[in-house]
Every structure is written in C-alpha cells, then in structure tokens.
Amino acid sequence: MSRILIILILQDGKHVLKEGAEVLLQTTCAVTVTVQEVEEFIADKEVIKKKYLAGMMTAMYMEAWKGLQLEGLSIEGVPIQELMICLTESKGA
Helix, strand or coil: CCCEEEEEEECEEEEEEEHHHHHHHEEEEEEEEEEEHHHCCCCCCCEEEEEEEEEEEEEEEEEECCCCCCCCCEEEEEEEHHHHHHHHHHHHC
C-alpha cells in the first residue's frame, strides 16, 4: 500500500495550496550563482524566496527541474522542511 502525502496550506480558513508532496519536490528547485545571472534566469519564473550572500544569490522557484542542466548555474532540489516554511511565508499563511 503506497501513501501519498498531501500538503495543504490554509489562510483565513481558505486553502491557498493543495498539492502532493512528491509533486512539490519535483517542481521546486533552487538556483545559485551571481545576483545578476540569477535575476536574469528567474525573470519569468514563479519565485518563492531569494537569499543573498557575498555577491551570490539563491532563488527558490517553481518549475520541473529534474535533469535540467544549465551552464554556469547550480540547480538543486529543496528540502521538504525548507519548502514548507517558504511556501507558508510566500502564501501569507
């Protein structure tokens, strides 16, 4: 028997997000490189969170990323705990 974990985020009694955890993990990633390069890359993406450190930037965004390889960009998955915190903050819950 397989289990499917559903993520539900509520705000003022209304759901703002309902999605399978596996789907969220497959469609959320973080890209890290210089601020200018990240800003150019994420211009048309649904950004959840941005972090800056020493001239570098990491942006977490929604897009299928498995197998995505772009020269000069570091693209990685996001741990489920960090994803839940960021989604809750970005959805205003």
